[in-house]
Amino acid sequence: MSQNQSVVKAISIVDAVAMGDRNLKAISERVDIPTTTVHRMLQTLISQHLIRDVKGIGFTLGTKLITLGNIATQSMPLKHLARPFLEELKNLTNDTVHLGIKDEDQIFYLDKIPGNRTIQLRSKVGDRLPIAVTGIGKSLMIDMPKTECHRLIKEQIPNKTEEMMLRMESYSRGGYSFDLEDNEDFVRCVAAPIRNKAGNIIAAISVTSIKDYMDDQRMNELIPIIQSYSERISEKIN
Numbered sequence: 001m002s003q004n005q006s007v008v009k010a011i012s013i014v015d016a017v018a019m020g021d022r023n024l025k026a027i028s029e030r031v032d033i034p035t036t037t038v039h040r041m042l043q044t045l046i047s048q049h050l051i052r053d054v055k056g057i058g059f060t061l062g063t064k065l066i067t068l069g070n071i072a073t074q075s076m077p078l079k080h081l082a083r084p085f086l087e088e089l090k091n092l093t094n095d096t097v098h099l100g101i102k103d104e105d106q107i108f109y110l111d112k113i114p115g116n117r118t119i120q121l122r123s124k125v126g127d128r129l130p131i132a133v134t135g136i137g138k139s140l141m142i143d144m145p146k147t148e149c150h151r152l153i154k155e156q157i158p159n160k161t162e163e164m165m166l167r168m169e170s171y172s173r174g175g176y177s178f179d180l181e182d183n184e185d186f187v188r189c190v191a192a193p194i195r196n197k198a199g200n201i202i203a204a205i206s207v208t209s210i211k212d213y214m215d216d217q218r219m220n221e222l223i224p225i226i227q228s229y230s231e232r233i234s235e236k237i238n
Contacts, residue, residue, distance in 0.1 A: 013051075078101075082111065088229070089225075095208060100140070100203065106129060139192055176223045179208070
């Protein structure tokens with residue numbers, strides 16, 4: 001086994017544990033690696049505190065990953081820079097506010113501030129979702145070449161390709177985007193991109209709620225509000 005293959009397999013084992021596989025058999029089946037190899041690699045990961053073997057529970061993520069996660073969060077100044085604006089936007093709208101970035105063909109939630117509504121959303125910091133199905137993702141796609149935008153939509157929402165391409169043209173002109181229950185039934189959001197000093201989109205923010213609080217009229221009313229906050233965050237970026 002080459003060193004690179006070993007690293008890839010070790011990462012896949014960590015991912016399996018993160019997804020809830022707690023025993024050797026389940027991990028081996030998910031990563032499609034023989035149990036003897038998985039067992040050997042788990043021992044190495046345990047010795048490095050990347051995995052723990054907890055009696056009565058099974059394999060869980062190790063303490064070093066928690067430490068690394070905290071360091072990674074602290075090394076993302078955008079999250080800390082944006083947080084006061086996100087708090088203000090949440091208080092203004094009473095809805096859940098997200099901050100996300102592009103991660104290959106997905107979005108990665110950097111931050112989430114739950115709204116004041118009785119019903120709370122399932123999303124959480126660290127979640128990854130297909131970029132084309134989310135409001136934040138569509139805002140991250142606004143400046144993409146049409147061919148790349150079409151590829152993502154065709155792969156991720158094949159039954160709505162034509163509709164979504166028309167919507168993306170409108171979003172690109174307007175500098176905002178909607179999630180019209182594209183990702184989850186009854187959940188809608190309004191999003192806008194965050195740009196750096198060069199004008200490149202580096203992140204996006206969204207206000208999200210259930211359809212009861214997000215009819216078409218309110219979504220349109222939220223566009224300039226969310227854009228003003230995304231612009232204020234953009235102005236703070238060096």
